[in-house]
Amino acid sequence: MKFISSAIGVASLLVTSQALAVSGWVSGQAFFESRQGNYCDTTLGMDCTASRFPVSKATGDQPLRDVEVVVTLIDFPSPELVVGVGFTDRTGAFTVRWEVPGTTVPGLLTVKTRLRHKENRFRVVYTGTGFSDAVYEAALDAFVPVADATVAAGPSSIPFSEMTNIYDGAERTWWEGLRHSSLMVNTFSDVRLRYPDTFPGAPPAGNASADGAAKLIRFNGDNARAPQGRISHEMGHIASYLANPFKFCGAYNRPDECLGDSTACTGDWSLHGGNGEWYCASFEEGLATFIGDVSYYWHQAVRPTTCVSIFACTSLPYDDVELSLGTGCANNTKHRPINVDRYLRDTYDSHNDATYVDDVNFGLGAILTALQGFGTGAGNWHNGGINEPWDAFLSQIDDKEGRSARDFRKVLSSDSATATQYEQNCSPGHD
C-alpha cells in the first residue's frame, strides 16, 4: 500500500505541474528584392553552361532560402517574446509552430526573419551594443492567431538592402559550393558577415576582408551587390583557413614590401594587374577566388567568369577563368592571382581546355581536403608547411614566396597529377 500511495503522489505532481499553453501554426513565404551582380546572361553572349546563377535569379523578388523565421508576441511579458522558431525552405516557404503560455489566445503575433542560416553556417550581423554582433531581423507580417489552426501570412518581400543581398550571396556560396565538401560540413559554421563594419581595422569603403580565426567577414560601404568577388571570395578565405588554419602573410604589392598589417601599406591587390602579388598572397587570393567561383560555375562550365561586378562579368578574356596563358609568362604575370584561380579551375573542371589537354577533374571537396596536406606540426614554417612564409616564431616573414600554388600542387594527390595544369597557367608558384 505504501508503494501505491507514493505512485499516486507522483501522478498528482505531474498533473499539477503540467503547463497550460495555447498554440497554433503560421505559414507563409519570404522573399527579398535582389540586386545582385555576377550573374550569367546568355543575352549578353555569355556561355552559361553549368552556371549556378542565371540572371533570372539575380534581380527582382527572390526567395529567402533556409533562413530563420521567428514568431513573436509583442509586449508580453517582456518587450518581445519569441513564441515560435522555424526556417524557410528552398522556395522561401515556412510553417512555424507557435506556443503561448496560459489559456488565452494572444491578440497579435508578428512573424519575421532573422538573417541566420538554418544550420548556423553563417549569419548577417550588425555592430550591436557592447561590441557584440546582433543578427539582422526583417519584419514579414503580423497576424491574428487562432488556436490549433494554421494562419497564412504573406507572401511578402523585404525591400532591397545590403543585408539581405549578403545573406543571399552567402547562402548561394554555401549551397552551391561549400556544402559539397565534407570537411566544410564539419568545420564551416558560426561565420559572421558583418555589415556595416565600423570597428577599427574595417576594410575601406566598397571593400571586404575575412578573418579566418575569428570566422568574421567584414564589409564596409556598398559591396554587397558584387557577390562573387566579395561575399563568396571572402567565404573562400574562411574555408581556406578552416581547412587548415594558418597565419596569412598579406604580402601584397610586389615588389614593394606590403605586409598587410603595416600602416605604411598604401597598396592593395589585384586579381589581374601590375606586378602581381608575392606568391604567399597570390595563392591565397587565387584560392579564395576559386572556392567562391565554384558557387557560380560548376565543373562542366565551358566559359566560367570571375569579376567584381554589380552586373555580369564582361566578355573580355580578362574575366575568363577557363583561359590559360600557357607556359611562357613573364615573371610579373606569373605572380598574378588570376593564374592561381585558373590553375585550380583546371584541376577542378571537367571541360577540356582549348589550348591543351586538361584531363583532371578533382572535386571541390578533394581540393579543400588537400589543403590539409600542408604540414602543421613542429617546423611548419619550413618548405611545405602551412606557415612557410613565416619564421619559426611566426613573427617575421622570411619567405614571401612560401605556401604557394607550387606547394599546393604537391599536396593535391601527387606532384605530377596537376603538373600540366600548373605549367599551362604560368606556373604561378615557387617551392
Next chain:
Amino acid sequence: MKAVFEKPLLTYSSVATLVLVGLGLAANPSERTPGAPAQWKIGRISSHGVAPDLSGNGCGAAHAIEATLLALPAADRTGSEELPFTVELKNRTERARSVVYSLAVYEDTGDALIPPEPAPGLFEIASNRAARFEHGVPSRLPDGYYYSELSVASSDKERSEMSSTTLYFSVKEGTAEVMDVAEWITESNVLVARPLAKPPRVVPQPSESGDVP
C-alpha cells in the same frame, strides 16, 4: 562645366552596356526608359585621393575606380531643402579609364523616385587622377528615408568593371540630412517586408540536389 539633364536617358543596366559600346564590345543595344525628370547638376573636376587600408586575413580585390559619395551636413548648407552632394571617382590604376556613372534615388521601400541614368556621359579619367562632380537631390521630397545610389562603369579597353556606392539620408520637416548607414537601417523601413499579392514563381536549379560540384 555646368549641365542639367532634363529627362532620363538610359536604363540602369544600360550603364554597363554604355562602356562596352564605347569599346565596340557590347552584345545588346541600350534602351530608353520613361520616368520622372532628374535635375543633376554637373560640376567641376579636381583631384582627390584616399589611401586604402589592408587588414585581416585576406582582403577583397580593389576596384580600379574608387567611387565616393559625400554630402554637406544641414548645418553647413545655406538652404536646407536641397541636399548637395559630391561624386568622387578616383582612377587607382596606371592607365586612363573611360568612365560613366549613374545616380538614382530610392525610397526605403525600394521604390525608385529617380531611376538610374548615366551622367554626364562617357568621359575619361587619367591614371591616378580623380574626377569630382557636384549634384543636388531634388527639393520638396516628402518626409521619409531615402538613399542615393551611385553606379560606376569603367574600362581601360582591356579590363571593365562596374561598382556602386550608396548615400543614405532622411527628410524630416522638409530638411534633408545625411545619415549614418547603421542609424538609417534602424530608423527606416528597409527591413519591413511589403506584402505581395502573388508570390513570384520560384524556378529551381536543374539539380537542387543530387549532382555535385
